[in-house]
Amino acid sequence: xxxxxxxVAGYTADxxxxxxxxxxxxxxxxVTLLGPNGCGKSTLLKTIAGYLLxxxxxxxxxxxxxxxIPVHQKIRHCSLGFVxxxxxxxxxxxxxxxxxxxxxxxxxxxxxxRMDELCVLYPILGKKFNAPAASMSGGERQILALARALxxxxxxxxxxxxxxxxxxxxxxxxxxAIVQVRNQERVTVLMVEQNAMEALRISDRAYVLxxxxxxxxxxxxxxxxxxxxRELYLGGRAH
Numbered sequence: 001x002x003x004x005x006x007x008v009a010g011y012t013a014d015x016x017x018x019x020x021x022x023x024x025x026x027x028x029x030x031v032t033l034l035g036p037n038g039c040g041k042s043t044l045l046k047t048i049a050g051y052l053l054x055x056x057x058x059x060x061x062x063x064x065x066x067x068x069i070p071v072h073q074k075i076r077h078c079s080l081g082f083v084x085x086x087x088x089x090x091x092x093x094x095x096x097x098x099x100x101x102x103x104x105x106x107x108x109x110x111x112x113x114r115m116d117e118l119c120v121l122y123p124i125l126g127k128k129f130n131a132p133a134a135s136m137s138g139g140e141r142q143i144l145a146l147a148r149a150l151x152x153x154x155x156x157x158x159x160x161x162x163x164x165x166x167x168x169x170x171x172x173x174x175x176x177a178i179v180q181v182r183n184q185e186r187v188t189v190l191m192v193e194q195n196a197m198e199a200l201r202i203s204d205r206a207y208v209l210x211x212x213x214x215x216x217x218x219x220x221x222x223x224x225x226x227x228x229x230r231e232l233y234l235g236g237r238a239h
Contacts, residue, residue, distance in 0.1 A: 001062075004060075021044060079154050083146055092134065103151060124140050125143070178191070203220040
């Protein structure tokens with residue numbers, strides 16, 4: 001579903017952030033990217049999405065090499081959804097209008113039907129359907145951002161720090177919403193997350209990045225139990 005092969009990428013000509021990144025995500029998996037700040041997690045998501053084009057290596061989605069396709073084409077034509085970390089909803093627009101932005105290329109009847117589906121999946125959207133997004137809590141905004149990305153029925157969803165700024169209770173609600181959409185719509189999810197233990201709780205597998213490359217990988221439950229991994233990468237021992 002997602003194959004990253006020996007990708008090198010960066011923001012300036014003389015500095016590589018990704019240094020031979022290689023990984024894969026299978027259909028309907030939830031896979032989390034972990035690691036310290038600056039290790040290349042968000043840069044990898046931007047490279048997959050097409051905000052940043054790789055200098056070398058390949059990005060393959062559903063068997064098609066899409067390495068040099070820019071984001072505006074990739075979102076529309078490669079069944080890809082992307083939720084950035086910040087400013088991921090239009091605060092002055094209503095929930096309905098935000099969802100319509102996500103369904104911009106859809107036929108009007110299909111757009112409305114999809115909004116109805118997502119309001120059933122995430123009832124808070126229906127309750128505040130005509131209210132401005134500015135009236136929503138942080139967790140509600142994250143769910144709106146998730147739903148907007150889901151409007152055109154993507155098969156792949158990229159999430160950059162969905163728990164950023166959320167309380168532990170709200171964080172659980174947002175992560176449960178991610179699991180819900182994977183289970184109901186069979187979406188493949190690749191997620192960057194600083195809250196390692198909570199992310200591993202809902203993930204099938206994880207990759208730990210270091211200095212722009214994969215340091216280790218494994219099943220999420222095994223990584224959670226590995227004391228050395230916890231000490232080095234996940235913030236300490238279990239209590």
